[in-house]
Structures are given as structure tokens and as C-alpha cells.
Amino acid sequence: xxxxxxxxxxxxxxxxxxxxxxxxxxxxxxxxxxxxxxxxxxxxxxxxxxxxxxxxxxxxxxxxxxxxxxxxxxxxxxxxxxxxxxxxxxxxxxxxxxxxxx
Numbered sequence: 139x140x141x142x143x144x145x146x147x148x149x150x151x152x153x154x155x156x157x158x159x160x161x162x163x164x165x166x167x168x169x170x171x172x173x174x175x176x177x178x179x180x181x182x183x184x185x186x187x188x189x190x191x192x193x194x195x196x197x198x199x200x201x202x203x204x205x206x207x208x209x210x211x212x213x214x215x216x217x218x219x220x221x222x223x224x225x226x227x228x229x230x231x232x233x234x235x236x237x238x239x240x
Contacts (some may be wrong), residue, residue, distance in 0.1 A: 143165070144196070148171075149171075149175060150177065159186045168217075169196065169197035200220065201218065201222070203220065
């Protein structure tokens with residue numbers, strides 16, 4: 139199931155949504171201003187997305203990739219103010235565990 143809730147200026151994600159998140163395989167929450175609205179990616183989103191394999195979080199003013207994103211098959215981070223060192227660090231953390239298991 140794919141859920142598209144992009145472009146809604148989301149300012150909070152209630153923890154009661156966890157039951158709904160369990161059925162989502164793909165989610166588009168792009169262009170919601172999540173970071174400026176104070177939504178914690180780790181606490182409000184990623185800890186609850188147990189079955190999500192594709193995620194679009196483009197355009198949410200994300201500038202720090204310290205959260206673990208490596209469990210997604212596809213992640214769209216476009217249109218976020220990320221610099222090259224941050225992207226390279228993210229890629230190294232994300233790809234290395236898979237390469238070591240080969």
C-alpha cells in the first residue's frame with residue numbers, strides 16, 4: 139500500500155498512527171516542512187516505519203542525515219539543503235553494512 143501525504147505542511151505525527159504505519163510499504167511525505175515544523179524524523183517517523191521500503195522525504199528542509207536510513211530500499215532526499223560531505227557520510231554508513239555481508 140502506498141500513502142501519499144505530500145505537501146500538507148504536517149506539524150505533528152500522532153503516535154496513534156503506528157497501527158496505520160504497520161500496513162504501509164511506500165510513503166510520500168515530501169514537501170511537508172517536517173524539520174521546520176519540529177517533527178523528529180527518528181522518533182516520529184523512522185521508529186514507526188517497520189514495513190516501509192520506499193520513502194519520499196524530499197523538500198522537508200533536512201540538512202542532517204545522522205538518523206539511520208539504511209533499512210529503506212529507496213529513499214528520495216531531493217530538494218533538501220544537504221552538502222556533499224553529509225551525503226558521502228550517509229552513503230558510507232548506509233552501504234558499508236551490506237557490502238560487508240557479501
